[in-house]
Structure formats: C-alpha cells, structure tokens
Amino acid sequence: MxxxxxxxxxxxxxxxxxxxxxxxxxxxxxxxxxxxxxxxxxxxxxxxxxxxxxxxxxxxxxxxxxxxxxxxxxxxxxxxxxxxxxxxxxxxLPPQPATGFTTDSSHSVTEHIERLWPVLTRTPDDAGGSLIPLPHAYIVPGGRFREIYYWDSFFTMLGLQVSDETELIQNMVDNFTHLIQTVGHIPNGNRTYYLSRSQPPFYALMLRVLAQQKGREVLSKYAPALKKEYEFWMEGAETLTAANPTHRRVVRMPDGSILNRYWDDRPEPRPESYIEDVELAEQSGRNPEEIYRDIRAAAESGWDFSSRWFADGKSISTIQTTNLIPVDLNSLLYHMELTLQEMAVLAGNKEEARRYEKLAKARRDAVLKYNWNDKDNFFYDYNFVKKATTDIPTLASVYPLYFNMVKRKPAAAVAKKIASHFLRPGGVVTTLNHSGQQWDAPNGWAPLQWMTIQAFRNYGFEDLANTIAKNWVLLNEDVYQVTGKLMEKYNVEDLTLDAGGGEYPNQDGFGWTNGVLLKLLSEYPALYRLTEQEAAAQKE
Known part of the structure; x- marks a missing residue:
C-alpha cells in the first residue's frame, strides 16, 4: 500500500x-x-x-x-x-561536566551570567540511571544539582528573558509540559526518586513569561497541560467531607472551603538524603512513617528545611508540614485558577471561565479567613489540626501581595512588618528564627527577594522595594567581586559571613540567583557596578 x-x-x-x-x-x-x-x-x-x-x-x-x-x-x-x-x-559516578569554565575578573557580573548560561545548559540525552530524559535543552541550578528543578526554573527564566534566550525558555516550558503529559505532574526534578512529589506550582507563571515573549496565544496552547497540573494538586477534592477532610494535597476547611497542603506519596526516607532521614526518625522518637511524610512534604515546598514547619518553631524533629495550610502554596494555586479562567475566556468557554473565577474567589476568601491573623496583621501558615495560625513570621507572607489578593490596608501592614523585622543589609531574611536550617535566618534567597520586591511594587511601596533590591544586588555583586561566584543563598545579616545551615554546603552556579540578579539589574540599572576596566573606559 x-x-x-x-x-x-x-x-x-x-x-x-x-x-x-x-x-x-x-x-x-x-x-x-x-x-x-x-x-x-x-x-x-x-x-x-x-x-x-x-x-x-x-x-x-x-x-x-x-x-x-x-x-x-x-x-x-x-x-x-x-x-x-x-x-x-x-x-x-555522576558526571561533573568538564566545562573548562573559569571566572574572569575583568568581566562584569552580567557578562559572567551570560557566559554561565551555556555552562548550566544540559542537552537532551538518555544518560541512564535515575535521570528522567527530557526532549529539550534546559538549565540546571549548578553544583550538586545536576537536573532540572521545578520552581527554580521560573526564576532562572527571568534572567533568560533579559538575555533574550526565548528558545531556551520555550524548551524548558516544553520539558515541563512533557513531564505533565508523561508522569501526570511536574516532579521536584527530573529524577525518578522525585516522582512522588512536586514543588511550588510555578508552571502558570512560566507560561506568563513565555507569553510575554511570544504572545498571549501561548496561554491557549498550554491550557490542557495546565488543567492537568491543576488536577494533580486538586486530586480527591470532590471526595472530602466533614468526617474525612483530607486527601493527599487537599484539605476541607471547617466552613467547607478547599485549600491545599504539601504532600508526598511515599512515607520512607528520601533516597537522596537517606541517612539523614533515618537518623532524624530515630532521634525524634516519632512514628518513622509520619516524620518521613512530613520531611518529604517540606521538600515539596522548596523550603527544605525551615522552622515554619516545626511544631515548636525550633527543632526539625517536631516537623508537621502535612498539618499546615501554607499561604504561599495557596496563593500560587489562586493564580493558577485565574490563569485557567483567562484560558477559558480565550477559548470562548464562558461557563468554564465562570467556574475557575468562582474557584479563585473562594480560595482567596479562604486564605484571608484562615491564613490572616487579625491580631498581628500578618499572613501565617494555618494549622488545620489545631485550628489556628502558626504565628511563625516568614517571607511566605508576601505571596498574597504578589498576586494582588488583598486590599491596600492589609498589604501596608505586611509591608510595615517586613520593613521593621525582616529588612537586613543584604536584602530580606527568610524567617526571624536562627534554627540552623538553611531556610531560616540569617539566610536570604533569590526567589524570595524577587517575590517580596514585586509584591511591594504592586501596592506602590516603591521605597521599600527599591531598598530591598539595592541591598540584595550589591551583596551579590560584592560576593562576586571577591569570589568570582554567584551563590545558591546568602547571609543577609552579616555580609562578612557565608550562608550556611541545611544538609549540604552552599552551592555556587547558580541558576535562580543568576536569573533574579540579571532581572533586577535590568529594572534597576543604577545598581550595576562597573568593573575596573569599564570605569577606566568611561574616564577615557
């Protein structure tokens, strides 16, 4: 034939x-x-x-x-x-890419980042082992992180956008779409041992970045994938009752509204942190499966680890992630629902658009009801078992402002507390607790600087946003001038000390630091620090 x-x-x-x-x-x-x-x-x-x-x-x-x-x-x-x-x-053994890359002190920090993109890029291949093959090129964070990571990639894309690397942004979006279509969700990273969990759902925001580069029709093209991603987070919501209020990542609140928590399907030690998890379970004296679940759920949050998840606010042995309704997660899902509404409008499906609009409004109202503390005028995670906010202040509080979920008065209250308690010489500190965990004081992280700066710009708090941006950018530039590196995290309290804490040493590279710094320098060009050669050239 x-x-x-x-x-x-x-x-x-x-x-x-x-x-x-x-x-x-x-x-x-x-x-x-x-x-x-x-x-x-x-x-x-x-x-x-x-x-x-x-x-x-x-x-x-x-x-x-x-x-x-x-x-x-x-x-x-x-x-x-x-x-x-x-x-x-x-x-x-896992490969250590032989890039031959060396830092040239004559290069500015922006030139350094532009030179790093190819170094951090991985091309499609079937490397075998636990690595899940992807069809397109992608950026890895760097150091021990040899694979793509979910929420890291959004912040990396901000820098790729400045570098006009639209094709690479497209490739990364298509890789995440491929994962949604093949494994049903976007895992923590493209490793088989990450398949049981995800990370903060930034896929909708990635689509916004791509749409800025290629037009609004991008939203229509990726609507089926975003729906599937949403279904992953909401799986089992329709089965919840007052008697059985939880299932995987969904929780039915006392008033019948549905909010989300972080979760992991495998209550066992993480393969990539096996001995650490086993030792913690033994030391805690708790049911091992219970603590493994909470550890893995915190890993899904991206904040692994932080005192925000600890029942006593101090010790990881009291971790209780699955009892908490995180304010940042539900803000991200609110944005996902609004994006799905916009996609339905573009498709001419008015009924579907109304449904997602209703879901988004219900979520916003529930976040304002459960995560907002009237006494402190601040957003916290909500413990649905104890029926109370945790009252542990963290930068997750800025997420409702980033997505314009609140009116100006509560936004001003959050801004006031961040300015008076979180602002440091190097930016904003992640929490106020010095627990020894990497997502606590004295550390600052690029993604949270970006979310905080943009949150305050949304409400016209420009002076505060500018101060945070200045402190963070100058710290990044100073460390680069001394070390020739951009780091995973920084000590924003004592600028003479390195960031620390956590299960592994501070890594350099580093994908999301590069992305956020490049984006901030494009928006705050006055913060760009000239190299000696550039300064000399200007004098001439």
Missing part, C-alpha cells in the same frame, strides 16, 4: 494518544535506586560510602540492577570485601 504524506501524517496523529497513554507506563519502568537495589542501596547509604547522600542515587548502574544485587549478595561476606570498591566497579 502506498502512503501519501497526508495519510502518514493522519496515521501519526491517530497514534499520538496511544503514545501518551503508554508513556506513563514507560516512566514506571525507569530505574529507581532505592527500590531496584534494595539492601545494597540501604547499606551504601547507611555506611556513608559517599560524603553526599545524593551521589549514589545519581550513579548509573553499569549492568542490570538485579544482577548487581545478586553479585553483591555473593561477594559481601567474602574476606577483604570493600563496599566502595564494589560500587565503583558496578556503577558510573
């Missing part, structure tokens, strides 16, 4: 839905280190074969995992057996 081009095209289109149906099953067949290696994985992690717990989950097995496990069982009790030597014989 002779096929014309049109016939072949129609044939491929008919096969496409079948392809999409098969792909999730294929995802289930991907290598999952903890599951596929069993006791070998546990022994490698608990014996601290590698300094960084993330190293072994990122290794690529050189043969079938079942065969490797069989060989391990045969050899482990033999005299002279050394576990690390066995691992190095049967696994390929």
């Amino acid at each position: 002779k096929y014309t081009y049109c016939t072949l095209k129609l044939y491929l289109l008919l096969l496409l839905p079948l392809t999409l149906i098969l792909q999730p099953a294929q995802a289930q067949q991907l290598y999952r280190p903890a599951k596929d290696l069993g006791e070998l994985f546990e022994h490698v992690q608990l014996q601290h074969v590698f300094q960084d717990s993330k190293t072994f989950p990122d290794c690529v097995p050189l043969s079938d995992p079942d065969k490797i496990v069989y060989e391990y069982r045969q050899q482990r009790n033999r005299p002279g057996f050394i576990l690390k030597e066995f691992v190095l014989e049967h696994f390929e």
